[in-house]
Amino acid sequence: MNTNELWEKCLSEVELNISKANFTTWFKNTSIIKEEAGTLYVGVPNEFVKDWLYNKFHKLILKTIIGHEEGVRSIEYVIHKNETTPNKNIEAIKQININKELPLNDLYLNKDDNLNPKYNFNSFVVGPFNELAYAVAQAIITNPGQNYNPFFVYGGTGLGKTHMIQAIGNTIKTKYPNKKIYYVSLERFAIDYINSIQNKNPNSFKEKYRKYDVIIMDDIQFISGKDKTQEELFHLFNTLYENNKQIIFSSDKHPNFIQGLEERLQSRFASGMTVQIVEPDYESRIAIIKAKFESTNCIIEEEITAYLAEILDGNIRELEGSLNTIICQSQLKNKSLSLNEIKILIKNNIKPKKTVAIKDIVTIIANYYGISDEIIYEKTRRKEIVRARQVAMYILREDFNISYPLIGSKLGGRDHTTAIHSHLKIKDDLKTDPALLQEIEKIRIMFK
Ligand code: ADP
Ligand code: MG
Numbered sequence: 001m002n003t004n005e006l007w008e009k010c011l012s013e014v015e016l017n018i019s020k021a022n023f024t025t026w027f028k029n030t031s032i033i034k035e036e037a038g039t040l041y042v043g044v045p046n047e048f049v050k051d052w053l054y055n056k057f058h059k060l061i062l063k064t065i066i067g068h069e070e071g072v073r074s075i076e077y078v079i080h081k082n083e084t085t086p087n088k089n090i091e092a093i094k095q096i097n098i099n100k101e102l103p104l105n106d107l108y109l110n111k112d113d114n115l116n117p118k119y120n121f122n123s124f125v126v127g128p129f130n131e132l133a134y135a136v137a138q139a140i141i142t143n144p145g146q147n148y149n150p151f152f153v154y155g156g157t158g159l160g161k162t163h164m165i166q167a168i169g170n171t172i173k174t175k176y177p178n179k180k181i182y183y184v185s186l187e188r189f190a191i192d193y194i195n196s197i198q199n200k201n202p203n204s205f206k207e208k209y210r211k212y213d214v215i216i217m218d219d220i221q222f223i224s225g226k227d228k229t230q231e232e233l234f235h236l237f238n239t240l241y242e243n244n245k246q247i248i249f250s251s252d253k254h255p256n257f258i259q260g261l262e263e264r265l266q267s268r269f270a271s272g273m274t275v276q277i278v279e280p281d282y283e284s285r286i287a288i289i290k291a292k293f294e295s296t297n298c299i300i301e302e303e304i305t306a307y308l309a310e311i312l313d314g315n316i317r318e319l320e321g322s323l324n325t326i327i328c329q330s331q332l333k334n335k336s337l338s339l340n341e342i343k344i345l346i347k348n349n350i351k352p353k354k355t356v357a358i359k360d361i362v363t364i365i366a367n368y369y370g371i372s373d374e375i376i377y378e379k380t381r382r383k384e385i386v387r388a389r390q391v392a393m394y395i396l397r398e399d400f401n402i403s404y405p406l407i408g409s410k411l412g413g414r415d416h417t418t419a420i421h422s423h424l425k426i427k428d429d430l431k432t433d434p435a436l437l438q439e440i441e442k443i444r445i446m447f448k
Contacts, residue, residue: 001068003032003040010064017060019222025191026052033080038073040065043080046198050077056225114183115173119166125291127284129314130160133275137168140246144172144179144214148273150237150247154254155277156401158317161250164277165216168248172214179213186222190229209236214246220269221251224260237268247272257404257420279314288316292323298330304339312346322346358396358410364446365392368439377412391440393419394426399444 001009007030015023026049033041042061044050053061054077065072109116126134136148153161169181184192189209196205209215215236223230240247251258254276255269280288286309293300312319329345330337337345359373366373369388376389393411396402397419402410407419430437 003035006065006069007032007042009068010061013064013067014057014060018057019187025194026057031080033078035072038071040069040072040075042075042077044077046079050079052194053077113169113173113181115166115169115181117170119163120170121167123291123295124160124163124167125280125284125288127280127287129280129284130164130277133164133277136273136275137164140168140248141171141175144176145244145246149241149244150249150269150272152249152251152255152269152272152274153277154251154274156279156315157252158315159277159279160316161277162218165218165248165250169214169216172246180211181214181216182209182212183216183218185218186220186229189217189233190222190226193229193232205232206236210239212240212245214248215240216248218250219252220249221253221258223265224258230262230265234262234265234268237265241268280316282309285309285312285314285319288319289323292320293327296327298327299336301336304342307339307342308346358400358402358407361396361400361447362392362411365395365443368443368446379412390422390426391443393422395440395443397423398427399447 011027011030014027029045030049030053031043033043035041042053044053058075062072062075065075121137124134133153136151140148140151153164155161166183169183172179173181192208193202193205196202223233237247249269254274255261255266258266261269286305289305289308289312290300293305308319308322312322325345326337326342329341362376363373365388366376369384369391371385371388375385376392380386389411393407396407397404404416404419404423408414408416411419426436426440430440
């Protein structure tokens with residue numbers, strides 16, 4: 001394999017392991033310059049990329065390269081100004097930019113504040129699953145920066161975090177036209193910060209972010225492993241907070257479970273109001289389905305609403321996807337669809353319902369390992385029991401999104417740290433143990 005091919009293979013694997021934004025930022029204009037005595041020299045455009053690749057991605061790069069070229073022992077990053085990037089690489093990078101999702105609605109994004117008017121509270125359904133977060137949001141709108149600061153919303157994907165925090169921004173904007181509001185994803189914030197350093201202008205970055213009255217930062221979990229960004233966010237947080245500026249965060253996890261989050265940030269994130277949004281219950285799903293159909297002027301029968309609420313699970317983004325399929329078809333056919341037609345249409349969208357009780361899951365796993373389920377709850381440290389217990393904890397977390405404290409307490413009154421440890425242990429073992437992967441796949445089939 002020549003070095004160009006080797007690098008392309010490596011890049012295509014690296015791309016699968018990191019975010020698109022990271023990939024484009026750090027791997028654009030890189031190439032292999034030469035291989036000499038087991039050392040591979042990777043050309044990079046500047047000092048900054050060199051440090052970053054070395055500090056953040058070295059292990060990943062080395063592992064990937066060795067997977068293709070066993071003879072490589074080490075990698076050096078060297079600054080290489082000439083445009084030696086193979087054309088295909090540039091193509092690949094362009095492709096990534098083009099493929100980036102650009103929903104139509106993003107066209108309406110206001111560039112000064114990144115708020116999208118489609119996210120407002122008129123179209124937001126409130127139910128037991130999100131009512132606490134909603135109440136806090138309303139209190140913030142009444143008095144930004146005063147009571148609930150910071151506001152930290154967390155919950156699984158597609159449950160309405162972005163919608164909610166954007167809607168807070170939009171409402172404050174209408175109510176207080178003089179307030180400066182800014183919505184930013186953590187990934188964007190990190191890139192902004194890096195660019196400011198690359199352009200040797202960190203002060204412009206500091207000034208920009210310190211001038212807002214309301215900062216809304218989405219998907220803060222991506223701060224994992226970005227140490228410099230954490231440092232910067234910490235200082236920004238303190239300045240804004242001391243000046244009573246409203247700070248709003250979203251994350252897919254509670255701050256205590258964001259990997260690699262410094263303690264001082266963890267405690268600051270959780271120092272205001274921390275609220276979880278969970279999956280919508282049945283009645284809320286009904287309300288969401290009705291609201292979505294109404295907004296497109298489609299008529300839907302009660303029977304069909306009930307059916308959809310029953311079979312579609314709690315991820316609102318996916319639920320919207322299924323509803324859109326139905327709406328599209330009905331517009332194409334220019335008539336309302338019958339229940340039967342709908343059943344056929346969305347057959348593929350139905351995932352196995354994940355409402356199984358924890359106890360039943362444990363029983364299934366115990367059966368699979370040929371042990372009695374009582375033993376799993378007991379304190380036994382026998383190796384095979386410990387393993388089955390760990391697998392159970394892993395599956396409860398990974399597939400059923402059960403919280404660590406709940407897993408711990410349900411599985412014999414254990415501490416949440418035991419649940420975390422088990423989850424991570426199995427996750428880690430899976431990387432090197434194909435037999436374990438097969439076991440887990442077999443267990444999963446039993447839940448389908
Ligand atoms: P998250 O940020 O938690 O992944 P989003 O905010 O992107 O989720 O929500 C996913 C989709 O579901 C969006 O199109 C959003 O408008 C819609 N949605 C979420 N929550 C609600 C809700 N409570 N009422 C109506 N639509 C909602
Ligand atoms: Mg989101």
